Amino acid sequence: MVEASRIFHTTLLPTFPHLHKADSPTLLSTFPRKRHGLQVLHCSVSTENDTAAKTTPNQMTVPWGCDIDSLENASVLQKWLSDSGLPPQKMGIQKVDVGERGLVALKNIRKGEKLLFVPPPLVITADSQWSCPEVGEVLKQYSVPDWPLLAIYLISEANLQKSSRWSNYISALPRQPYSLLYWTRAELDRYLEASQIRERAIERITNVIGTYNDLRLRIFSKYPDIFPEEVFNLETFKWSFGILFSRLVRLPSMDGRVALVPWADMLNHSCEVETFLDYDKSSQGIVFTTDRPYQPGEQVFISYGKKSNGELLLSYGFVPREGTNPSDSVELSLSLKKSDKCYKEKLGALRKHGLSASQCFPIQITGWPLELMAYAYLVVSPPSMRGNFEEMAAAASNKTTVKKDMKHPEIEEQALQFVLDSCESSISKYSKFLQASGSMDLDVTLPKQLNRKVFLKQLAVDLCTSERRILFRAQYILRRRLRDIRSGELKALRIFDSFRNLFK
Numbered sequence: 001m002v003e004a005s006r007i008f009h010t011t012l013l014p015t016f017p018h019l020h021k022a023d024s025p026t027l028l029s030t031f032p033r034k035r036h037g038l039q040v041l042h043c044s045v046s047t048e049n050d051t052a053a054k055t056t057p058n059q060m061t062v063p064w065g066c067d068i069d070s071l072e073n074a075s076v077l078q079k080w081l082s083d084s085g086l087p088p089q090k091m092g093i094q095k096v097d098v099g100e101r102g103l104v105a106l107k108n109i110r111k112g113e114k115l116l117f118v119p120p121p122l123v124i125t126a127d128s129q130w131s132c133p134e135v136g137e138v139l140k141q142y143s144v145p146d147w148p149l150l151a152i153y154l155i156s157e158a159n160l161q162k163s164s165r166w167s168n169y170i171s172a173l174p175r176q177p178y179s180l181l182y183w184t185r186a187e188l189d190r191y192l193e194a195s196q197i198r199e200r201a202i203e204r205i206t207n208v209i210g211t212y213n214d215l216r217l218r219i220f221s222k223y224p225d226i227f228p229e230e231v232f233n234l235e236t237f238k239w240s241f242g243i244l245f246s247r248l249v250r251l252p253s254m255d256g257r258v259a260l261v262p263w264a265d266m267l268n269h270s271c272e273v274e275t276f277l278d279y280d281k282s283s284q285g286i287v288f289t290t291d292r293p294y295q296p297g298e299q300v301f302i303s304y305g306k307k308s309n310g311e312l313l314l315s316y317g318f319v320p321r322e323g324t325n326p327s328d329s330v331e332l333s334l335s336l337k338k339s340d341k342c343y344k345e346k347l348g349a350l351r352k353h354g355l356s357a358s359q360c361f362p363i364q365i366t367g368w369p370l371e372l373m374a375y376a377y378l379v380v381s382p383p384s385m386r387g388n389f390e391e392m393a394a395a396a397s398n399k400t401t402v403k404k405d406m407k408h409p410e411i412e413e414q415a416l417q418f419v420l421d422s423c424e425s426s427i428s429k430y431s432k433f434l435q436a437s438g439s440m441d442l443d444v445t446l447p448k449q450l451n452r453k454v455f456l457k458q459l460a461v462d463l464c465t466s467e468r469r470i471l472f473r474a475q476y477i478l479r480r481r482l483r484d485i486r487s488g489e490l491k492a493l494r495i496f497d498s499f500r501n502l503f504k
Helices: 073-083 132-143 148-160 167-172 185-191 195-219 236-248 307-315 341-351 369-379 382-395 412-437 445-502
Strands: 091-095 102-107 113-116 247-252 258-260 279-281 285-289 329-335 356-364
Touching: 073 091, 073 167, 073 445, 132 148, 132 279, 132 356, 148 167, 148 195, 148 236, 148 258, 185 195, 185 445, 195 307, 195 329, 236 307, 307 445, 329 369, 329 412, 329 445, 341 369, 341 382, 356 445, 369 382, 412 445
Parallel strands: none
Antiparallel strands: 091 102, 113 285, 247 258, 279 285, 329 356
């Protein structure tokens, strides 16, 4: 499982835009530089125990942080926060059943009670003061966006160790966050072949690598003494982005500002609660309001947002128990056939509205979006309906406000059959994986690798089981609807034949 307060209330799946090019010709001369790996100005560059640059994804570690279940580091963090202005808490850090560690009620907590009260000076944002000001000044001149800025901030502060104000917080962060960022491509292909989350994970990994390469090319290579490669490298970026994906929160009452909130990010997720973090102007702190009471010894939960099991695995590295997540969904891929006589016309209409020849739509246990049926109508529509292509493509896009609940009874059966075929094709992939998962080869001669593979396989089995369950429900609904249509047609045909026989 995973611990910490995540991206609450709203889904935050950032894109990583290319950094702005530096227009200032004096930028390189702004900061004095030294050669031969010496420290620059007052920024310390720690290389002790530095193994990040030369490890494989499965072995990747960074020279800071702690084991995911460490209580000692978390207790030190709470003491530092208390000494720094965090008020007395009704919760304490403990090892828990749901998550490696979490916040547990120390006293009776009422429903509707506000907890935490973390003051803004103990919150990390893009405006936080840098222990190494030179790093912040360079990034400011290059207009680095908030996400990569915060990633660099974490690495810079972590590298300073005790010299950083945030050393106690960073020491309590997991050395390797649970995240699909740490799955190799082979592991993604092997364990998540049936799920569309695999593509999302590959895209996210590609974005993180692309962001790092962009920073390295545009900034790090120009200031090697301020951004030494033994500190600012791809492995430390995986760590920092893993922390951001799993812990960064968006605060609605602070104009949607994103922030890391120490102590609050020890809270675990429950699908049964809806409360989230926000800034409270009256108390001038980050709080959340409980939506249920807690007895002493009970773990206190918060919501990471209305996310599917796949999205929870993607960012936080865990999958809720099957059937416990009311927001669970599975992405069904629908594709336009190249053999279609109107392929180019249909594709042109789709692209006009930001869609492609292959499109994914979310399906929940309660049904699917209207956009899915509009896409299906477009795919099966004959050349005689080319006048409707534009309308169907627009209705298939979630970026338009056109009427989406369209009806085309003349092709409804074909559209439903097309969706059913796609659904059953996806089900067969899940079933194939789940059947094979029991006989996957596991190398018992490597205990650490064995534990990792068992862990990843179990996550994949849990995800695929929950996603296939939703598809089975969709399959049942589609088959029933098609049966009703066809039985209605058969009944109408029988009535017609009866009338015809009367006049013979």
